[in-house]
Amino acid sequence: MLKIQALEDLVTELARLPGVGPKSAERLAYHILRSSDTKAEALASAIMRVKSEVKECRKCFNYTVHDECYYCQASERTDHIICVVEEPSAIERIEQSRVFKGRYHVLHGAIAPLLGVTPQKLKIQPLVNRVKAGFEEGSKSPKIDEIIFALDADLEGDTTILYISEQLNSFPIKMSRLAQGIPIGSGMTYLDERTLGSALQNRVEIGSYSSFDRG
Amino acid sequence: MLKIQALEDLVTELARLPGVGPKSAERLAYHILRSSDTKAEALASAIMRVKSEVKECRKCFNYTVHDECYYCQASERTDHIICVVEEPSAIERIEQSRVFKGRYHVLHGAIAPLLGVTPQKLKIQPLVNRVKAGFEEGSKSPKIDEIIFALDADLEGDTTILYISEQLNSFPIKMSRLAQGIPIGSGMTYLDERTLGSALQNRVEIGSYSSFDRG
Numbered sequence: 001m002l003k004i005q006a007l008e009d010l011v012t013e014l015a016r017l018p019g020v021g022p023k024s025a026e027r028l029a030y031h032i033l034r035s036s037d038t039k040a041e042a043l044a045s046a047i048m049r050v051k052s053e054v055k056e057c058r059k060c061f062n063y064t065v066h067d068e069c070y071y072c073q074a075s076e077r078t079d080h081i082i083c084v085v086e087e088p089s090a091i092e093r094i095e096q097s098r099v100f101k102g103r104y105h106v107l108h109g110a111i112a113p114l115l116g117v118t119p120q121k122l123k124i125q126p127l128v129n130r131v132k133a134g135f136e137e138g139s140k141s142p143k144i145d146e147i148i149f150a151l152d153a154d155l156e157g158d159t160t161i162l163y164i165s166e167q168l169n170s171f172p173i174k175m176s177r178l179a180q181g182i183p184i185g186s187g188m189t190y191l192d193e194r195t196l197g198s199a200l201q202n203r204v205e206i207g208s209y210s211s212f213d214r215g
Numbered sequence: 216m217l218k219i220q221a222l223e224d225l226v227t228e229l230a231r232l233p234g235v236g237p238k239s240a241e242r243l244a245y246h247i248l249r250s251s252d253t254k255a256e257a258l259a260s261a262i263m264r265v266k267s268e269v270k271e272c273r274k275c276f277n278y279t280v281h282d283e284c285y286y287c288q289a290s291e292r293t294d295h296i297i298c299v300v301e302e303p304s305a306i307e308r309i310e311q312s313r314v315f316k317g318r319y320h321v322l323h324g325a326i327a328p329l330l331g332v333t334p335q336k337l338k339i340q341p342l343v344n345r346v347k348a349g350f351e352e353g354s355k356s357p358k359i360d361e362i363i364f365a366l367d368a369d370l371e372g373d374t375t376i377l378y379i380s381e382q383l384n385s386f387p388i389k390m391s392r393l394a395q396g397i398p399i400g401s402g403m404t405y406l407d408e409r410t411l412g413s414a415l416q417n418r419v420e421i422g423s424y425s426s427f428d429r430g
Contacts, residue, residue, distance in 0.1 A: 003284075003285040004269060004278055004279065004280055004285075005280070006261070006264045006265045006268040006269055006280065007265055007269060007278065009261045009264065009265075010261040010262060010264070010265045012261075013254075013257050013258040013261040014258070014261075016254065016258075017243050017246060017247075018242060018243070018246050019239060019242070019243075020243075024234060026304065026307075027233060027234070027304070028232050028233070028234075028235075029265065030302065030303065030304045031232060031233050032232075032262055032265060032266070033265055033266070033269055033278065037266055039228075039231065040262055040263070040265075040266045041263070041266075042228050043228040043229070043231075043232075043262055044259040044260070044262040044263045045259070046221070046224045046225040046227075046228040046229075047225060047247055047255055047258055047259040047262075048255065048256070048259050049221045049224065049225070050221045050222055050224075050225045050244065050247060050248055050255075051247070051248070051252055051255045051256075053221040054219060054221055054222060054248055063219055063222065063248065064219065065219055065220070065221065069218075070218040070219075087245065088245065089241065089242070089245045092241075
């Protein structure tokens with residue numbers, strides 16, 4: 001009990017954020033209280049601005065302030081490969097690797113029936129439509145050659161890949177998923193057995209290489 | 216680079232908070248973006264409200280929405296002992312221990328000349344005035360018997376205690392500080408040598424006890 005309603009409310013709101021426990025919410029609230037009016041206003045207005053300005057790209061559902069997102073607008077990227085991700089934040093990670101130069105599609109989640117996340121709640125149909133449009137007679141939409149699934153390596157991710165690949169199996173497209181294996185820089189000792197098993201099954205011949213341009 | 220200014224700005228503002236690194240700022244920003252408008256507004260308005268409503272108690276400089284804070288207003292507390300703390304958040308900790316029933320005084324920091332925190336920047340003079348007022352002829356202000364320093368156990372805390380005790384040494388008051396010793400529930404193994412040294416010097420005879428009422 002902080003005895004001050006406004007402070008308690010702020011602690012409550014901060015504690016709703018992921019990874020922020022009651023103790024650190026309290027620390028953050030006191031920090032905000034101590035900080036200048038300008039700084040507190042900057043934070044509050046940044047929160048409001050992000051909610052009012054940012055919307056979903058009409059093509060790929062990534063976040064954007066325009067009709068289409070940065071990666072859908074970029075003219076130098078290939079239209080023929082789509083990388084499917086769960087969340088827009090994954091796009092940042094992939095871009096940092098500088099390996100992928102195609103387009104994206106954001107599902108905004110993965111199939112999880114127990115949590116009420118059915119395929120209909122995700123941007124799966126728009127993805128199917130995107131692929132379909134490219135194969136229509138006389139279509140101006142780009143023809144998709146490959147779909148890369150860059151989803152979380154868990155049950156929900158696997159289910160989602162299975163579901164979407166079934167939706168798309170009538171189209172002549174290559175579908176792939178991220179390799180599972182030893183994280184670079186990581187030692188054998190700390191590797192769990194499932195990752196190790198997957199790394200063994202997907203072992204790569206020494207001297208060979210793979211690239212996105214092989215297709 | 217998130218390619219969206221509003222999102223970048225929010226990440227920047229969140230990363231200014233203590234204990235929030237760039238990665239977790241990004242995670243929080245995406246969480247806020249995904250959350251409902253109502254929830255984002257609740258957070259933003261809680262930030263603004265805490266800044267506009269909360270001010271410092273005119274007596275002890277604790278946070279309050281009134282002229283005087285909860286603990287200065289509470290009639291059942293003794294007026295004769297003041298517990299001096301660095302930050303208002305310390306008051307919560309002390310209250311949780313249920314051991315102290317006097318008044319508080321918040322310095323809003325500790326003396327740190329290298330960081331530019333001089334005694335004049337802290338609420339030290341108002342504390343001296345509070346004590347002084349009680350000893351004035353025919354004064355209605357409460358006479359202070361004891362000052363307890365509940366400051367951080369570091370150089371700044373020690374300096375501050377020394378400075379204030381010199382300011383107050385002309386008054387017939389007892390001054391004390393929190394005991395330093397083994398934290399309850401902690402083992403000997405992990406104790407640093409300074410704490411252990413202090414705990415040894417301040418060893419307590421078995422069977423004896425101390426209480427705030429002994430004075």
